[in-house]
Amino acid sequence: MSHACDHHDHNxxxxxxxxxxxxxxxxxxxxxxxxxxTTSRLRTYELILEASAxxxxxxxxxxxxxxxxxxxxxxxxxxxxxxxMGLIHRIESLNAFVACGASDxxxxxxxxxxxxxxxxxGQSVEIALPALGAVDSRAAEAGFKVKRITLEARGLCQACxxxx
Amino acid sequence: MSHACDHHDHNxxxxxxxxxxxxxxxxxxxxxxxxxxTTSRLRTYELILEASAxxxxxxxxxxxxxxxxxxxxxxxxxxxxxxxMGLIHRIESLNAFVACGASDxxxxxxxxxxxxxxxxxGQSVEIALPALGAVDSRAAEAGFKVKRITLEARGLCQACxxxx
DNA sequence: ATCGATATGTAATATTGTAACGATCGTCAA
DNA sequence: TTGACGATCGTTACAATATTACATATCGAT
Ligand SMILES: [Zn+2]
Ligand SMILES: [Zn+2]
Ligand SMILES: [Zn+2]
Ligand SMILES: [Zn+2]
Numbered sequence: 200m201s202h203a204c205d206h207h208d209h210n211x212x213x214x215x216x217x218x219x220x221x222x223x224x225x226x227x228x229x230x231x232x233x234x235x236x237t238t239s240r241l242r243t244y245e246l247i248l249e250a251s252a253x254x255x256x257x258x259x260x261x262x263x264x265x266x267x268x269x270x271x272x273x274x275x276x277x278x279x280x281x282x283x284m285g286l287i288h289r290i291e292s293l294n295a296f297v298a299c300g301a302s303d304x305x306x307x308x309x310x311x312x313x314x315x316x317x318x319x320x321g322q323s324v325e326i327a328l329p330a331l332g333a334v335d336s337r338a339a340e341a342g343f344k345v346k347r348i349t350l351e352a353r354g355l356c357q358a359c360x361x362x363x
Numbered sequence: 364m365s366h367a368c369d370h371h372d373h374n375x376x377x378x379x380x381x382x383x384x385x386x387x388x389x390x391x392x393x394x395x396x397x398x399x400x401t402t403s404r405l406r407t408y409e410l411i412l413e414a415s416a417x418x419x420x421x422x423x424x425x426x427x428x429x430x431x432x433x434x435x436x437x438x439x440x441x442x443x444x445x446x447x448m449g450l451i452h453r454i455e456s457l458n459a460f461v462a463c464g465a466s467d468x469x470x471x472x473x474x475x476x477x478x479x480x481x482x483x484x485g486q487s488v489e490i491a492l493p494a495l496g497a498v499d500s501r502a503a504e505a506g507f508k509v510k511r512i513t514l515e516a517r518g519l520c521q522a523c524x525x526x527x
Numbered sequence: 528a529t530c531g532a533t534a535t536g537t538a539a540t541a542t543t544g545t546a547a548c549g550a551t552c553g554t555c556a557a
Numbered sequence: 558t559t560g561a562c563g564a565t566c567g568t569t570a571c572a573a574t575a576t577t578a579c580a581t582a583t584c585g586a587t
Contacts, residue, residue, distance in 0.1 A: 257507030291455035315507045326501040337490040343479045344523030351513040
């Protein structure tokens, strides 16, 4: 995963997540939902949590085992599961995945969220999506039933603006 | 390009565009911008205009010549050009491309737009994106400089809701 | 005519994602 | 316990999407 510039460092990482705690929460969440948090799924989630930016599926595949890669279906299945559980989000404009940053997954289902994606350092920030009036009203006008919304804002994060 | 259902027909096509007129407009636009509307670019744009829904790059590649396909770089280059000119948009969640539906391309540069994308018939509707207050304010808060926004609402169009 | 910038042709390869099918695991009821 | 069933997994192969690299051609301006 390389990014747009190499003229400044990208050490402005976000506060690291407490991976162990998040993994435990995920296990609880699945148990409550009657779903099975298997080792493949947990390992996939772990690799996404550890990353400081959205992760490509093949990065997960490559890092899955200490020695040697996983098979693609193993990881793609886990990614689908985690996305359905609302634990991760797919970033369409990057073909990548990021852990959900919402504090509470107790709804059990995937919420829609927006993302600020830095083109320079690659970091992503999840933002809540309150009602998007403009979209809702335009959809209503067209008789269109919205099921889910992808909103991705590409640009430069504060750190990358400053030292550019 | 197949879609989600086969239990009702998908004959509710949008009003067809006047392809010839749009091609001519595009030529004018490029001339004014000092860009070259070459035959590859024009052919690519034509194929996208003719489609009634977002088109995959490889559909363009396959249909490019009356006999035999184009080479991928030919088409991907043309797609990049057309996107930069604001004549087409890439739909990230579909890996596909659609002609810009804005009436006026005279700004010369690509505007941001939103899309209503029917999961059933595959049709897309481009919607204007007025300021997205929620996103702008959250970006400002984070010191994030937004350069462009992808907004794609997936769901069911009116026709597909009715006969489902 | 020549030059530099832009655009194209071509082959190869990289990246991303699925289909298919049998084996295994977990759960529950007979 | 045992068998049945659905969910999950392992494995192979392949499909779909996209880019790199480099040679060639074209355009427009000296
Ligand atoms: Zn989230
Ligand atoms: Zn950044
Ligand atoms: Zn548009
Ligand atoms: Zn529809």
